[in-house]
């Protein structure tokens with residue numbers, strides 16, 4: 001009998017040695033990290049985001065060419081450097097990308113700029129879909145978001161529930177269908193606090209907002225006051241100087257116009273012509 005008890009006691013000790021320490025719950029681990037240092041809390045918050053593995057071929061078909069470096073990515077890498085330099089020099093963190101009319105290439109440029117930035121490991125970027133009448137980023141990325149950017153901006157979902165993250169430094173808040181009242185939504189009184197909260201928790205170097213066109217609705221202007229600066233995308237042979245001028249004047253009442261990007265320019269010598277006027 002004693003022998004059996006001895007054997008049982010030994011087995012218990014062996015089991016206890018073999019068992020790993022009980023796992024800390026995720027909130028407890030995050031709390032400990034936050035107490036350790038704010039930088040660590042930010043790292044933890046990024047690591048906790050759902051990940052996104054984009055299909056390079058699908059992106060290429062949509063002219064998103066910056067997933068890897070090289071000749072095709074080079075014009076966007078130049079744009080990235082100019083945007084980063086200007087934003088750093090002015091302590092700007094929020095960039096909107098808009099255009100006078102639809103289909104000038106805003107979303108294409110947003111994604112190219114986003115993936116180009118993701119290749120700089122020390123830079124964190126958040127890209128938000130704000131063309132809430134005609135969202136396209138989710139489709140181009142081949143994603144169906146669980147929660148949308150619109151829900152985040154209305155306080156109905158947390159950024160962490162909506163975000164899809166590439167490379168641990170590029171997070172997307174997407175939309176999969178149009179909303180009914182974009183201008184009212186983008187003018188929401190809760191938005192400044194929601195954006196400030198996202199910045200406090202994720203410390204992005206840049207937030208890029210893929211905006212609606214300016215001359216079609218007042219959606220873009222409803223949000224213009226929330227951003228530090230704007231890139232205006234013009235379509236070669238389609239956008240007129242008068243349209244650019246109208247948009248620049250209107251935007252200047254609310255924010256800083258960083259520059260005009262001339263897109264789809266056949267005379268640039270490359271298939272994907274981009275030219276940037278700071």
Ligand SMILES: Nc1ncnc2c1ncn2[C@@H]1O[C@H](COP(=O)(O)OP(=O)(O)O)[C@@H](O)[C@H]1O
Pocket residue numbers: 062063099101102103104105106107108109136263264265271272273274
């Ligand atoms: N430089 C370019 N050359 C040729 N086609 C382009 C170029 N940039 C964008 N496009 C195409 O033009 C269409 C509209 O682009 P998109 O980025 O969705 O515009 P927006 O977001 O301004 O509405 C897409 O089919 C896109 O692939």
Ligand SMILES: [Mg+2]
Pocket residue numbers: 106107108131134136210
């Ligand atoms: Mg678009």
